[in-house]
Amino acid sequence: MICLIALIVFAVLGIFSAKYRKLTAEAFDCVFRKMTFRKCQTGLDTRLKVQLSELFMRFNPRVGRFVFKRFELLSWLFTALFVWSLVAAGIGGYNYWMYGNCNGPNSQSFCIFDPTGQNQGSSGLDQKCVVPELANGALTLEGVDTDFFITLKEGKDEVVFFGCYACQYTRKAYPTLRKFFEQENVTVRFVPFPTHQESVFITPIVNCLGQQNPEKVMAFNDLLFATPVEELNNATMWSALSTVGANASDVMACSEKNSTQVWSALQREEALKTGIYGTPLVFVNGEPAVGPLPYRVYKRMLS
Amino acid sequence: MNRTDFPAIRNGIAYFDSSCVSLKPQSVIDVMNAYYTDYTACAGRSSHAWGEKVTAEMERSRETLAKFFNVKSQSVSFTRNTTEAINIVAHSTKGCVLTSDKEHNSNLVPWLRLKNQKRISHFILPTDENGISMDTYESLLSKQQISLVAVHATSNLDGMSLPIKEMAKLAHKHGAKVLVDGAQAAGHKEVDLKSWDVDYFACSGHKMLGPSGTGLLYAKDPDSLEPLMLGGETVKETWLDRYELEDAPHRFEAGLQDYAGILGFGEAARYLQKIGLSKIEKHCGKINEEITQLVSAHGMRILGNRNSEKRGSITSVIPNKMKIHELNLMLSNAGVYTRSGAFCVHSWFNKHNLPGAVRFSAHLYNDDSDVEKARAALDRIKGLL
Numbered sequence: 166m167i168c169l170i171a172l173i174v175f176a177v178l179g180i181f182s183a184k185y186r187k188l189t190a191e192a193f194d195c196v197f198r199k200m201t202f203r204k205c206q207t208g209l210d211t212r213l214k215v216q217l218s219e220l221f222m223r224f225n226p227r228v229g230r231f232v233f234k235r236f237e238l239l240s241w242l243f244t245a246l247f248v249w250s251l252v253a254a255g256i257g258g259y260n261y262w263m264y265g266n267c268n269g270p271n272s273q274s275f276c277i278f279d280p281t282g283q284n285q286g287s288s289g290l291d292q293k294c295v296v297p298e299l300a301n302g303a304l305t306l307e308g309v310d311t312d313f314f315i316t317l318k319e320g321k322d323e324v325v326f327f328g329c330y331a332c333q334y335t336r337k338a339y340p341t342l343r344k345f346f347e348q349e350n351v352t353v354r355f356v357p358f359p360t361h362q363e364s365v366f367i368t369p370i371v372n373c374l375g376q377q378n379p380e381k382v383m384a385f386n387d388l389l390f391a392t393p394v395e396e397l398n399n400a401t402m403w404s405a406l407s408t409v410g411a412n413a414s415d416v417m418a419c420s421e422k423n424s425t426q427v428w429s430a431l432q433r434e435e436a437l438k439t440g441i442y443g444t445p446l447v448f449v450n451g452e453p454a455v456g457p458l459p460y461r462v463y464k465r466m467l468s
Numbered sequence: 469m470n471r472t473d474f475p476a477i478r479n480g481i482a483y484f485d486s487s488c489v490s491l492k493p494q495s496v497i498d499v500m501n502a503y504y505t506d507y508t509a510c511a512g513r514s515s516h517a518w519g520e521k522v523t524a525e526m527e528r529s530r531e532t533l534a535k536f537f538n539v540k541s542q543s544v545s546f547t548r549n550t551t552e553a554i555n556i557v558a559h560s561t562k563g564c565v566l567t568s569d570k571e572h573n574s575n576l577v578p579w580l581r582l583k584n585q586k587r588i589s590h591f592i593l594p595t596d597e598n599g600i601s602m603d604t605y606e607s608l609l610s611k612q613q614i615s616l617v618a619v620h621a622t623s624n625l626d627g628m629s630l631p632i633k634e635m636a637k638l639a640h641k642h643g644a645k646v647l648v649d650g651a652q653a654a655g656h657k658e659v660d661l662k663s664w665d666v667d668y669f670a671c672s673g674h675k676m677l678g679p680s681g682t683g684l685l686y687a688k689d690p691d692s693l694e695p696l697m698l699g700g701e702t703v704k705e706t707w708l709d710r711y712e713l714e715d716a717p718h719r720f721e722a723g724l725q726d727y728a729g730i731l732g733f734g735e736a737a738r739y740l741q742k743i744g745l746s747k748i749e750k751h752c753g754k755i756n757e758e759i760t761q762l763v764s765a766h767g768m769r770i771l772g773n774r775n776s777e778k779r780g781s782i783t784s785v786i787p788n789k790m791k792i793h794e795l796n797l798m799l800s801n802a803g804v805y806t807r808s809g810a811f812c813v814h815s816w817f818n819k820h821n822l823p824g825a826v827r828f829s830a831h832l833y834n835d836d837s838d839v840e841k842a843r844a845a846l847d848r849i850k851g852l853l
Contacts, residue, residue, distance in 0.1 A: 208793060211791065211793045211794055211797060212797060214794065215794055215797040215798055215801065216797075216801075219798070219801050222848065222849075226848065230849070230851060230852055233794075233849075233852055234852065
């Protein structure tokens with residue numbers, strides 16, 4: 166069985182070094198003969214057994230002798246592990262392509278294909294002071310009244326985007342999402358969901374803008390997500406509102422009204438019904454996606 | 469014993485594969501190098517100084533080897549190896565041929581081919597750990613009307629030697645000729661062909677400290693043999709419709725010869741003579757006795773007689789648990805070079821349904837340090853054997 170592992174290992178090494186190509190050919194011959202119930206003639210299996218046993222023997226003779234005696238069993242074991250790891254790697258690759266994470270949809274676990282966590286991460290779990298109600302429940306839009314959300318665009322498929330202006334992950338995801346909103350035929354509903362203290366004050370403002378000029382919210386978001394977090398203050402809001410052509414005085418006045426505060430609270434209650442535990446959270450046709458994911462993942466979820 | 473003469477083992481390798489190919493002393497290498505660096509030329513053709521020197525040196529090698537085996541130089545032809553020499557004899561053989569059941573493929577396959585071509589009848593002389601039964605041998609000689617006895621002098625499988633002198637006497641009594649495969653005996657012990665009184669004798673240079681690609685054929689009556697190959701130097705004269713064969717031994721040496729190799733072969737014989745064959749035999753016997761004790765202590769099965777004195781310089785073993793190639797590799801990794809497999813005597817292993825063996829074969833350059841190295845290597849894998 167060791168020849169099977171050798172074949173794959175040497176084949177990979179053979180890409181980089183010619184000396185392994187000969188060994189690959191030997192391993193292939195060995196595997197082929199074994200598959201056809203014949204004896205391996207190259208002696209590669211014997212050489213590997215002896216070399217590996219001696220390697221262990223050098224450090225600990227007893228271990229080396231154990232490896233030698235139980236080599237066939239160990240070979241089977243490693244072959245099984247190897248096959249299992251191949252299958253796992255295949256599943257990981259599939260998950261990475263489909264969900265942007267090799268551990269499956271919305272996983273926060275380490276992914277070898279994404280070692281720096283580019284496609285992972287969301288703000289929320291570590292921001293309990295802001296949204297202590299966050300839980301690890303199933304993410305769903307069922308029973309959620311989307312009338313509380315701001316509709317940015319109308320289209321065929323439905324996208325609901327929960328974002329926090331001060332959240333680094335939402336900011337990372339935003340350029341991709343923005344491109345997605347623009348290029349695809351989708352209805353986009355936006356929910357300002359502050360997971361960081363710095364952005365709590367923005368929620369009533371953007372809600373008022375959404376009520377008064379929903380078509381300007383997209384441009385407003387573009388400006389706010391491009392503004393450094395430490396510069397998110399009232400002055401910036403005034404400036405941004407003016408830039409997008411909204412009546413900044415009316416919007417800011419609206420944001421201070423009690424009714425707006427109530428609306429924003431209700432909006433957050435509806436958002437929490439989704440089971441949200443961090444931002445960015447995007448639903449595409451009801452399917453959730455957490456974290457800054459590649460474009461292909463959002464596109465795949467379209468009908 | 470003169471270990472330093474052998475550059476190949478200056479790195480401390482314990483070389484126990486001399487039955488396959490022996491190491492070369494520096495003097496042999498120097499003689500061969502001198503041919504290439506100082507006087508590269510053809511023998512027997514060119515009359516310039518280099519050509520004359522090569523011719524003289526080649527004939528000197530022939531004389532040395534003839535003296536080495538105590539025969540006349542005209543009866544010694546150079547070949548590429550033992551196999552070629554045996555094939556020359558086979559080429560001229562008819563009738564009934566007797567071989568032992570322990571012959572190297574070089575002294576079996578040519579006869580099997582002739583048998584398949586219905587040119588000869590082939591009979592087998594059985595052997596056991598005590599050698600052969602002379603009664604069985606004589607019975608076969610008389611009943612089967614054997615015309616040629618083709619046997620080894622010393623087996624490369626287990627180191628056992630046959631009583632060639634007695635066998636030749638009996639064979640001649642029954643009108644049979646005797647061909648001896650002396651590959652394993654030559655260079656390991658005194659081989660006196662005059663005393664043995666055999667008709668043909670074949671051996672290789674590479675097993676007696678000489679270069680590979682060299683061998684010789686001794687024929688008591690060279691005219692009884694037809695050359696296997698014809699061409700340059702095998703004829704005195706040619707016309708467009710006929711040729712006149714050269715006298716022996718040259719008629720068997722077709723084409724340009726391996727002059728460097730032949731000169732090296734002669735030098736190897738001189739080197740061996742200088743040390744003395746009886747001394748070499750005694751030394752190899754001592755090393756073989758130590759190896760025998762070592763492998764016996766590890767419980768391995770020894771092929772042939774358990775008494776090392778009967779096995780010359782060879783100890784072939786079969787481990788109880790480990791596979792032969794595994795043991796060979798383990799030893800190799802420890803710097804102890806042995807040989808595993810069937811040693812070109814597949815027929816014997818097939819007859820006994822054995823997978824092969826690991827062979828320790830010593831020569832004059834082996835010493836106690838090699839045995840100690842083998843001991844350390846085997847002790848390391850104790851319990852796996």
